[in-house]
Amino acid sequence: MIKDIVKHAFSFILFLLIQVLVVNQIHLGWVVNPYVYIAFILLLPIGTPGWLLLISAFAMGLGVDAFSNTPGMHAAASLLIAFLRPSLHRVMIPHDTFQPGTQPDVATFGLAWFIKYVVVMTMIHHTAFFLLEALSVEHMGVVVLKAFASMFVSVLLILLVQLFTVGSTKRR
Amino acid sequence: MQHHVGVLFVFLEILSLILVFRYNPYHRSVFVSSSNRLSGALYEGTHALTHFFSLQRDNDRLADENAFLKSRLPGAFQMSPNYIRLVKDSLTGQQYAYHSARVINNSVNKSFNYLTLDKGSIDGIRQETAVICPDGIVGVVRRVSPHFTSVISLLNSRLKISGKLKESGHFGSVSWDGTDSRYVNLSEIPLHATVKPGDLIVTSGYSAIFPEGIPIGTVDEVEAEEGESFFRIRVKLAVDFKRLSYVEVVDNTYRGEQLQLEKQNEND
Structure with a gap:
C-alpha cells in the first residue's frame, strides 16, 4: 500500500518534470503543443476511487498550470478526463479481465488496447484544453487543428514513455 | 458514492474555471505564475x-x-x-x-x-x-x-502596443494573432498613409511604457480591404523570439x- 503511494507520488513528479522541463521546451511550431503529463492520470491503477482520481488530476493540472502561465486551464481539462476515466474503463475493459489494482497499461492489456485508450483520453483532454485556451481568442479552426496535431504527438510520446517502462518491468 | 464523486468533480471544475476566467493580465493570483518562488x-x-x-x-x-x-x-x-x-x-x-x-x-x-x-x-x-x-x-x-x-x-x-511607421509617423496598434511567432499585425493605419513592404515599424512612445523609436519590425504585406478605412499590415518581427x-x-x-x-x- 505504502509502496504504491510512493510509486505514484514518484510518477507524479516525474511526469510533471518531463512536461514542464522537456516537452514544454520543445518548439514544434505553433500548432503542436503535446501534453504528456496526462499519462500520469491514465496509468493510475484500475479501481482507484473517483475522489482520489479527481484530487490527483487537479493537483497535476495546477502543477502544470503553475509552470505554463495558464491558470486553471490544465486543471480543468485534467479533471474532465479523470472524471470520465472510470466510465471509459467500464466500457473498454472486458468484465472477466477487470481486476482492481492492476495498471491499465501495455503490459496488462496489450498495445492495441492501450493505443485506443490513450487516443480516446488524449482527444478529450486536448479538445477541452484548446477550446478553453481559445475562448478568448476566437479561432475555432485553429483549435481543431491544434487539438489534432498535438494529439498525435502526445500519443506518440506517451507510447514512447510506455516502451521504456515496459522494458524495465521485463528486466525486473 | 458515485453521487459524491460527481459533486466533487463539479466543485473542482468550477474552481478551475474561476481561475481561468478571473484572469486579468495585471492582477493575477500569486500562486499560479511562473514568477513564483519554486x-x-x-x-x-x-x-x-x-x-x-x-x-x-x-x-x-x-x-x-x-x-x-x-x-x-x-x-x-x-x-x-x-x-x-x-x-x-x-x-x-x-x-x-x-x-x-x-x-x-x-x-x-x-x-x-x-x-x-x-x-x-x-x-x-x-x-x-x-x-x-x-x-x-x-x-x-x-x-x-x-x-x-x-x-x-x-x-x-492580450498585449497591444502602440507602433508607428518610421517614415510617415502614422501610428496604429500592434498585436499578435496567436499563430506564427515571426509575424504580428499592425492595425488602424489609415488608407491615405503610404505604406510599402520593407518600411520600418517602431514604437510610438505614446504609451509611456516604451521609449520612442525602438524597432518592432518591418512591413511584410500590405492589404487594403474594400469598404474598410484601414490597411491590414503584416509585420515581420525584428526580434527572433x-x-x-x-x-x-x-x-x-x-x-x-x-x-x-x-x-x-x-x-x-
Whole structure:
C-alpha cells in the first residue's frame, strides 16, 4: 500500500518534470503543443476511487498550470478526463479481465488496447484544453487543428514513455 | 458514492474555471505564475545547464552589441540624425533607466506567451516597464517577485502596443494573432498613409511604457480591404523570439507623472 503511494507520488513528479522541463521546451511550431503529463492520470491503477482520481488530476493540472502561465486551464481539462476515466474503463475493459489494482497499461492489456485508450483520453483532454485556451481568442479552426496535431504527438510520446517502462518491468 | 464523486468533480471544475476566467493580465493570483518562488528557482537551475550550449551564440551577440555601443560613443563619429535615440537626457536627469537581465524561461508556441527573467524587485525592476533586446522590443513586465520577473511577451494576444511607421509617423496598434511567432499585425493605419513592404515599424512612445523609436519590425504585406478605412499590415518581427537570451528592462522614471497628468483629462 505504502509502496504504491510512493510509486505514484514518484510518477507524479516525474511526469510533471518531463512536461514542464522537456516537452514544454520543445518548439514544434505553433500548432503542436503535446501534453504528456496526462499519462500520469491514465496509468493510475484500475479501481482507484473517483475522489482520489479527481484530487490527483487537479493537483497535476495546477502543477502544470503553475509552470505554463495558464491558470486553471490544465486543471480543468485534467479533471474532465479523470472524471470520465472510470466510465471509459467500464466500457473498454472486458468484465472477466477487470481486476482492481492492476495498471491499465501495455503490459496488462496489450498495445492495441492501450493505443485506443490513450487516443480516446488524449482527444478529450486536448479538445477541452484548446477550446478553453481559445475562448478568448476566437479561432475555432485553429483549435481543431491544434487539438489534432498535438494529439498525435502526445500519443506518440506517451507510447514512447510506455516502451521504456515496459522494458524495465521485463528486466525486473 | 458515485453521487459524491460527481459533486466533487463539479466543485473542482468550477474552481478551475474561476481561475481561468478571473484572469486579468495585471492582477493575477500569486500562486499560479511562473514568477513564483519554486518554478522560478527550478527554471533558473535548468537554464544554468541549457545556457551552456548557447554560449557561443550569446558571445557573438554581446560582441556585436559592444561594437554597436562603441560606435555610438560621442568621440566615435558625428551622430547621424537617423540614429534611434534610446536615452533622452535633459537638465533634470535621465528619463529612462536600463537594467540588463537574462531570460530563464520563454515560450513562443502557446496562445499566451510569457518570459521569466532572472532579476526582480530587489534589482529595482518595477511593474509596467518595457522589455527590449538589441534587435527590438520584447514585451512588458507584468509581475515582479523579489528575485524573478514575469514578462508578457509581444507574442501574446492580450498585449497591444502602440507602433508607428518610421517614415510617415502614422501610428496604429500592434498585436499578435496567436499563430506564427515571426509575424504580428499592425492595425488602424489609415488608407491615405503610404505604406510599402520593407518600411520600418517602431514604437510610438505614446504609451509611456516604451521609449520612442525602438524597432518592432518591418512591413511584410500590405492589404487594403474594400469598404474598410484601414490597411491590414503584416509585420515581420525584428526580434527572433526563439533565440532570446539577454534582454534589457527599460524603466520610464517619468511614467507616473505623465499618467497622473493625463488622468486629469478624464475629468474634463
